Amino acid sequence: MPIDWKSYPADSVYDELIAPGGRARKGASALKQALTALGDAELSERRHAAELAIRSMGITFTVYSGEDSGTIDREWPFDIIPRLIMKAEWDRIAAGLKQRVKALNLFINDIYNAQQIIHDGVIPRVYIDKSKDFRPQCMGITPPYEAWSHICGSDLVRDGDGTMYVLEDNLRVPSGVSYMLENREVMKRVFPELFSDYVIHPVDDYPAELARCLRSLNPNSTRSPQLAVLTPGIYNSAYFEHAYLANAMAAELVEGTDLEVGTDDYLYMRTIQGRVRVDVLYRRIDDTFMDPEVFNEDSTLGVPGIMRAWRAGKVALANAPGCGVADDKVIYTYVPDIIRYYLGEKPILPNVPSYRCVEKEHRDYVLDNLDQLVVKPANESGGYGMLIGPKASRRERAQFARQIRANPRNYMAQPMLNLSTAPTLIDTHAEPRHLDLRPFILTGEHQYVTTGGLTRVALRKGSIVVNSSQGGGSKDTWVVDL
Amino acid sequence: MVDRTLSSTAQRAYWLGRYLERAGSTARLVSVNANLLIDLPVRLPLGWLPLIGILAQEDEYRTLYGDRSHNKNSTLDENEKSVARFLLSDPRNPGSLINSLSFTRENARTLRGTLPRASYEHINDAYLFAKETLQEPLSRSRRNAGLKDIMSRLDQINGFLSSTMLHNASWQFFRLGNFLERADMTTRIIDLRTTNLVENESDLEPFADIQWRSVLNSLDAMQSYTVSMQNPVNQPDVLEFLLKNADLPRSLLRCFNTVQNCLRSLPKHDQTLDLIQQMRRQLQRARVKNLQGPRLHRYIDARQKQLSSLHQQITDTYFPQS
Numbered sequence: 063m064p065i066d067w068k069s070y071p072a073d074s075v076y077d078e079l080i081a082p083g084g085r086a087r088k089g090a091s092a093l094k095q096a097l098t099a100l101g102d103a104e105l106s107e108r109r110h111a112a113e114l115a116i117r118s119m120g121i122t123f124t125v126y127s128g129e130d131s132g133t134i135d136r137e138w139p140f141d142i143i144p145r146l147i148m149k150a151e152w153d154r155i156a157a158g159l160k161q162r163v164k165a166l167n168l169f170i171n172d173i174y175n176a177q178q179i180i181h182d183g184v185i186p187r188v189y190i191d192k193s194k195d196f197r198p199q200c201m202g203i204t205p206p207y208e209a210w211s212h213i214c215g216s217d218l219v220r221d222g223d224g225t226m227y228v229l230e231d232n233l234r235v236p237s238g239v240s241y242m243l244e245n246r247e248v249m250k251r252v253f254p255e256l257f258s259d260y261v262i263h264p265v266d267d268y269p270a271e272l273a274r275c276l277r278s279l280n281p282n283s284t285r286s287p288q289l290a291v292l293t294p295g296i297y298n299s300a301y302f303e304h305a306y307l308a309n310a311m312a313a314e315l316v317e318g319t320d321l322e323v324g325t326d327d328y329l330y331m332r333t334i335q336g337r338v339r340v341d342v343l344y345r346r347i348d349d350t351f352m353d354p355e356v357f358n359e360d361s362t363l364g365v366p367g368i369m370r371a372w373r374a375g376k377v378a379l380a381n382a383p384g385c386g387v388a389d390d391k392v393i394y395t396y397v398p399d400i401i402r403y404y405l406g407e408k409p410i411l412p413n414v415p416s417y418r419c420v421e422k423e424h425r426d427y428v429l430d431n432l433d434q435l436v437v438k439p440a441n442e443s444g445g446y447g448m449l450i451g452p453k454a455s456r457r458e459r460a461q462f463a464r465q466i467r468a469n470p471r472n473y474m475a476q477p478m479l480n481l482s483t484a485p486t487l488i489d490t491h492a493e494p495r496h497l498d499l500r501p502f503i504l505t506g507e508h509q510y511v512t513t514g515g516l517t518r519v520a521l522r523k524g525s526i527v528v529n530s531s532q533g534g535g536s537k538d539t540w541v542v543d544l
Numbered sequence: 545m546v547d548r549t550l551s552s553t554a555q556r557a558y559w560l561g562r563y564l565e566r567a568g569s570t571a572r573l574v575s576v577n578a579n580l581l582i583d584l585p586v587r588l589p590l591g592w593l594p595l596i597g598i599l600a601q602e603d604e605y606r607t608l609y610g611d612r613s614h615n616k617n618s619t620l621d622e623n624e625k626s627v628a629r630f631l632l633s634d635p636r637n638p639g640s641l642i643n644s645l646s647f648t649r650e651n652a653r654t655l656r657g658t659l660p661r662a663s664y665e666h667i668n669d670a671y672l673f674a675k676e677t678l679q680e681p682l683s684r685s686r687r688n689a690g691l692k693d694i695m696s697r698l699d700q701i702n703g704f705l706s707s708t709m710l711h712n713a714s715w716q717f718f719r720l721g722n723f724l725e726r727a728d729m730t731t732r733i734i735d736l737r738t739t740n741l742v743e744n745e746s747d748l749e750p751f752a753d754i755q756w757r758s759v760l761n762s763l764d765a766m767q768s769y770t771v772s773m774q775n776p777v778n779q780p781d782v783l784e785f786l787l788k789n790a791d792l793p794r795s796l797l798r799c800f801n802t803v804q805n806c807l808r809s810l811p812k813h814d815q816t817l818d819l820i821q822q823m824r825r826q827l828q829r830a831r832v833k834n835l836q837g838p839r840l841h842r843y844i845d846a847r848q849k850q851l852s853s854l855h856q857q858i859t860d861t862y863f864p865q866s
Binding site: 117118119288291296301302305306308309313314315316317319320331332333334335338 | 548549550551552554650653654656657661665668669672713810811812862864
């Protein structure tokens with residue numbers, strides 16, 4: 063039996079493909095038709111083909127588990143119905159992302175230098191002083207192009223009225239881009255005929271753009287800089303991606319033990335022939351693990367002396383240490399002000415309206431309306447440590463209220479958005495599932511935004527948690543011209 | 545041109561080669577042994593336990609399967625089941641086929657920056673296939689068919705790597721691992737069949753040749769033997785062939801030659817190259833045809849010691865020092 067769109071519930075939320083009443087949205091009708099033309103058997107077959115492709119391509123992510131093995135590799139959960147974005151809308155979003163990340167980089171550079179934005183009273187000093195990710199070791203440094211967060215992954219969500227908001231900016235070590243690339247490969251294997259109905263903008267230029275961005279950071283006078291990707295190793299949840307990107311850029315994939323800093327303050331990797339200098343390091347480990355001489359002295363993942371090498375301007379680190387100071391959910395609430403302050407422009411993309419718990423008026427409102435708000439800690443990622451007010455029990459809310467009162471600086475709150483949905487294949491019928499979108503923005507000599515990004519979808523009915531470690535899956539994202 | 549191969553990459557490529565080869569030899573050993581037993585009289589004290597001996601895993605086996613399995617009274621069938629399980633699918637045995645494949649996969653995974661993209665796919669497929677195929681209960685016929693498929697997949701992986709991987713330093717390390725493991729297995733197989741050959745029981749003499757045939761089969765060398773030696777299977781010729789034939793892919797000399805070529809193309813090879821050249825010269829000079837019993841065993845033992853010092857030398861020269 064083909065998918066019955068009439069009974070598809072698209073009336074109470076914004077659905078990306080289906081308008082209220084079951085009609086296809088602009089641009090989606092060819093896709094809807096193609097899906098309708100497939101019977102149950104064929105739908106299952108395609109889904110099975112996708113699972114097989116993912117399994118044999120070895121597209122995995124690693125989950126920490128308490129069981130004896132410690133970690134397990136899981137195949138990447140993928141839904142075969144793509145998500146569509148019209149090119150015109152995407153162009154506007156891409157411009158907004160560039161604007162945003164440009165301003166955020168200027169902000170980080172300012173914080174580690176003159177701190178003009180604090181002197182001018184736009185952002186209170188307390189937020190910087192108490193920031194978990196402010197690194198005094200970075201003071202006085204200005205990296206090339208004043209760029210600190212060279213690779214940023216911003217999360218976008220669409221609310222019930224169709225507005226696209228920026229939910230957060232992951233400025234430290236965002237992951238997911240390899241899945242965006244692989245999702246497209248899987249779709250080409252599974253639904254080759256769909257690609258003839260659309261002009262779908264390709265996504266596969268990302269690794270080349272990333273390599274170009276990294277090369278532009280080369281601090282040394284070599285014509286072709288040695289690039290390396292620093293991974294914590296195969297037990298990291300994103301190891302697949304580290305290897306994927308290193309491979310695609312022809313960069314060396316290294317672990318901390320492959321590297322050393324010489325007495326000349328240059329960074330070297332250990333090869334079968336001896337030491338070879340590394341000019342640009344794309345590091346995929348957190349600041350605090352990077353250099354046991356400066357940060358966490360127990361860390362075995364990092365490289366002793368690497369901060370010294372970076373400060374001496376002998377190696378470029380992407381992302382630069384300390385850029386997490388802007389990746390803080392309270393600083394997030396200031397991003398529109400940051401854009402206006404540094405660029406003198408009106409923000410193109412809106413923030414989700416937010417309340418800062420440190421401000422008494424806001425805090426009182428948050429505490430009075432916990433059952434309608436989502437409360438987030440300033441410095442967590444992966445959806446951990448959040449309170450989803452409307453879904454929490456009375457007790458959970460009471461406990462969260464105590465935490466907020468005890469440490470208001472650490473919390474901000476947002477209204478519960480009515481996240482948009484898209485049809486997702488459940489057994490052999492389509493059901494709406496909530497989703498978000500993570501595009502990646504590169505900043506070096508030039509700026510670049512991925513075409514679309516990684517669409518993450520909450521596979522559990524009604525859930526809005528899209529993280530792969532917590533029951534999330536993903537979809538291919540098509541930016542299309544009609 | 546500076547060779548930028550990381551020491552850790554070299555080490556992983558080397559172990560990838562070793563484990564891939566080891567998985568194949570284990571599969572071949574089990575399937576050849578099954579065939580051999582069909583041709584032997586029941587009272588011949590051979591059976592399955594010698595395979596554990598080949599791999600020098602008597603202690604691990606006893607720990608996991610107890611003394612009961614060493615009991616002469618336990619039936620051939622019982623031994624077959626537990627030995628096959630221990631060698632093929634037991635996750636507790638670090639040397640089992642499934643673990644060799646799992647280590648192969650793990651090394652391939654950490655070499656994703658080096659290997660052609662699709663090779664991980666092939667290796668992963670082979671691992672998943674073996675895991676599924678070797679699941680208990682495993683009847684003899686299903687096992688034989690499964691092992692055949694597994695061996696052919698492993699051959700395909702070798703072929704795929706050879707025809708798609710850059711033949712750079714990582715490739716040389718892969719081959720080093722491959723051929724050192726191969727040399728090691730060839731000597732082990734000869735050694736085992738030698739110590740277990742029944743030399744005094746004259747009524748069993750007709751079966752001695754069957755055993756040498758199974759040695760050749762274990763190394764996929766039966767057909768090549770017939771072509772090269774033009775003689776019925778007999779111990780002196782088999783020894784000469786398996787140790788010193790320069791064309792047989794699994795002969796000791798051929799392995800040494802390949803190892804020497806690999807080392808020659810790598811940097812910093814003075815010491816390793818000296819050692820392999822010395823090993824080769826000794827092998828070429830040796831009169832192996834008439835080695836018998838304990839003397840043959842001592843000879844083989846000395847080759848294995850050399851192989852392990854070569855392994856150590858390679859480790860010290862190229863791999864990360866902990």
